Amino acid sequence: MPGTRWTSYAMIGLIFVLLTACGGGPGPNASEASADGKTDGQAAAVPASRMVEHKFGNTQIPAQPKRIASIQLEDMLLSLDAPLVLANTVGAGNYLEQELKARHVKVLSDGKLNYESVLQAAPEVIVASDVITQEEYDALSKIAPTVTYNRRTWQSSILEIGRDLGVPEKAAAVMKAHEDAIKQAQEAVAKAVGEQATAALVRVTAKDLRLYFPAAPGEKRQGYATVLYHDLKLVPDPLVAQLQKKEPARENANVSMELLPQITADYLFVTVGSASGTAEELQKDLDSFAEIQKSPLWQSIPAVRKGRVFTVSAKHWISDGLLADEMKLKDAVKALTSQ
Incomplete structure (x- = not known):
């Protein structure tokens, strides 16, 4: 997959550290806290984060993220009404481009992976096609927790995404409607x-x-x-x-x-x-x-x-x-x- 590289990933890492220091990321005990800030000792109903296993390893992500950047997976994410803030599509004239813009999602449609624009969108999670390279994955992970899925086998991937983003019922419902x-x-x-x-x-x-x-x-x-x-x-x-x-x-x-x-x-x-x-x-x-x-x-x-x-x-x-x-x-x- 073609990608535009920053000459220094250190710059991305530095900005990410600054964002985290300002409260932009979960603390070391995030997995033990609930979505409303209570600890697990206070009978929390919803965990603050979950661990997701994917092609490039295991990644901790917010249990119910509010700002998601898509790297070529906007079809499944739109199907789930995910809170997208950015979509880096496959190329120009994408079949979902008008729908994305109608939802006020920033669209990058030149087919290149633009790290600066992803960073500016301030996503809590990046959801990417697993066709990205290890180098691209590492760069994206410096911006926000990044998880990947197989676009070709979307029928199973959409259920995995629904589970990982905390909307499994929505994923099951859209698949049932599709089968109908x-x-x-x-x-x-x-x-x-x-x-x-x-x-x-x-x-x-x-x-x-x-x-x-x-x-x-x-x-x-x-x-x-x-x-x-x-x-x-x-x-x-x-x-x-x-x-x-x-x-x-x-x-x-x-x-x-x-x-x-x-x-x-x-x-x-x-x-x-x-x-x-x-x-x-x-x-x-x-x-x-x-x-x-x-x-x-x-x-x-x-x-x-x-x-x-x-x-x-x-x-x-x-x-x-x-x-x-x-x-x-x-x-x-x-x-x-x-x-």
């Missing part, structure tokens, strides 16, 4: 296209074409095509199954233009660009797709000939999270039930 939404969407799609309809998800960039696979065996709900194949129970195109069998450890395969006519799916979903791409990069990707669409090879795809191609935004389709998946569900249901 999946069930309703699945029924609507089955009614519209039947239970054996085939589908494929193609991603187009200026560099390549990629065909996305269902989750690998043992990974029930992981991958960008999860909504199509797992949630909506659409059948993977035969070419998808064939390519996945050759490379089971991958979640997609690069495909040549010559393979396009072999995509015989009833419905074809196409996403252009990436979640983090700039406007200029997206335009290049769109130009590339426009050229592909002119090709006889593209025109020979059955779904193209039948008008069953649906273009969807890479900003949320090539992203992981409850809110991203709900947007994918809405896209797919709208497309498939309008046929």
